[in-house]
Amino acid sequence: MKQVDYIIIGQGIAGTMLSWFLRQRGYKVLVIDDAKFNSASRVAAGIINPVSGRRFEPAWLYDEIFPFAKSTYAELSALLNINILTERQLWNVFPSLQLKEAFDAKVSKGLTDKYTAVPESLQYEAYLQQPFGAAIIFGATVNLRAFLPAYRALLAAEGALLEETFDLNKLVINPSGVQYGEISAQKIIFCDGMATARNPYFEKIKFLPNKGEVLQIKVPGLETSDIIKKSITLVPQEDGTFWAGSSFVWDYVDEQPTWVQRDHLEEKLRQLLKVPYDVVGHLAAVRPSGNDRRPMIGFHPEFPVIGIFNGLGTKGCSLAPFMAAHFTDVLAGEVKLMPEVDVNRYFNMGRG
Ligand SMILES: Cc1cc2nc3c(=O)[nH]c(=O)nc-3n(C[C@H](O)[C@H](O)[C@H](O)COP(=O)(O)OP(=O)(O)OC[C@H]3O[C@@H](n4cnc5c(N)ncnc54)[C@H](O)[C@@H]3O)c2cc1C
Structure with missing residues (x-):
């Protein structure tokens, strides 16, 4: 049996930052991540x-x-x-x-x-x-495309990463902790982005997920280190291409790129650019947002061994470090959770 302090599900920007601060405090952490290629953190511009x-x-x-x-x-x-x-x-x-x-x-x-x-x-x-x-x-x-794999390699080298799909049916919950196969922990913390929307423990959360589509383009002659924004945003990439996005769609069928959104993005590109461009890639991902657009952090009210760090919405890169450090302080018993981000607001809804 492997004993850790925390099992973290997901190594997007949320799971990355939370595991970092917990490990900095000396806690033993195991991160389980299935490397979904179109997770929000892997598609975002940062x-x-x-x-x-x-x-x-x-x-x-x-x-x-x-x-x-x-x-x-x-x-x-x-x-x-x-x-x-x-x-x-x-x-x-x-x-x-x-x-x-x-x-x-x-x-x-x-x-x-x-x-x-x-x-x-x-x-x-x-x-x-x-x-x-x-x-x-x-x-x-x-630079999420460099940061997330580099941090993942560090976790793997230190035996703190399990590269597989977490299966909730195999989770055993005890009053003092959880067990997942051969691993036992004080708590499990879900940092799995939109996968939490299918987690029965968090079914009360009012997710307002929205899908974003992005083009990868080449603009011959345009060289800059600036971000350029009009009704579409261009972000220069290390390989000389630009990330060009993104759309916001609340009513979507699946997580795949669509021709409709590609047309919309290209229309916006034509409104921005005076010069020709080439589309060399097209990606889509879903942003994990709550209906009040605030992070969702904390513990299940009935099963406090189950935690969540989610709801970073459109601002994962700026919010994740601060909120992960805050949650670490909460887990260490040093501070109380900020009420604006406490996931209990969803569980308390409708109570007088
Ligand atoms: C098109 C687009 C553009 C964006 N641009 C920006 C931007 O410029 N700046 C910014 O700050 N934010 C941006 N965002 C928002 C940002 O991407 C999110 O706030 C952030 O990535 C959320 O991170 P997360 O770790 O909560 O979720 P995710 O990134 O979705 O990570 C969840 C992780 O959990 C793993 N996982 C899920 N289920 C399981 C399972 N059962 N077992 C194992 N692993 C599992 C996945 O593989 C993934 O690695 C953008 C989002 C989109 C979609």
Whole structure:
């Protein structure tokens, strides 16, 4: 019998960050992951955008979560000998006069903050359709395609990874822990993204999953390290291609790429680019989001040996480090769970 402190199901950004902080504290962890090629973390661009919406409002908790993410990824970069987080300008092309005016109004009231700037001149004129101009946003990207496999190799080398599909029917729950085949643990924590939506222990969670489709494109001549955003976002990749996405579809049949969304993405590309491009890839994945768009963290109310770390929605890369560290502090008995992220809000729904 193998004894660990925590079994973690899933090695997307959630399971990666939670296992990292638990292991840093000296807990023994076993991560079980089936390497689904189209998990959200494997398809995502890894963008960290400090502002959201038409009003360029700072993202939730951004002043706390971004510095924390930056230092966490820096530590992991040094350990794994790869570059994980790159701070980048996001060249935000206004899709309409209305949005440019909204931004200008903000600037004229002195409300531009540390996250945005007015460019000195219009860049990319030969490549982009930008009749209403552009603003600069100070963002970042997380290189998930390098980070997740490198961290996985570390787990494997240390005997902390089981590469297989977890089968809930084989889980035995005791008052003091869980048993899964030959492994026993104090707790099991589900970090399995959208798979949690099929988990009967968490059937009360109101998931609002949405599917995103992405094209991989080549734009001959366009060389930049900036993220470029209009109604589609281009993120430069290490191989010279661009990640171009993504769609948001709430009503979908399966997780596969579709011709309909490819047409929509290409329409947006034509509205952005003045130059020809080639499509060299097309991927789709489902974002694990709750109906209130906040993470879902904590324990099953009846079976507290079962935990969850999920609901990172569209912001996995910025939220995961901070929230995983917070959950680790909770598991260590040092702090109480932030009520906004406590999964119990779903179990308490409808109670007076
Ligand atoms: C198209 C798209 C673009 C996105 N762009 C961004 C972005 O730019 N920036 C950003 O911050 N976020 C982005 N996101 C959101 C981000 O991807 C998610 O917030 C994040 O990846 C969720 O991570 P997770 O670990 O919770 O889930 P997942 O990434 O889905 O990971 C779940 C893991 O569990 C494993 N698993 C599932 N079931 C089992 C099982 N039974 N047994 C074993 N293993 C199992 C899977 O293989 C997978 O590795 C994007 C998402 C999509 C779809």
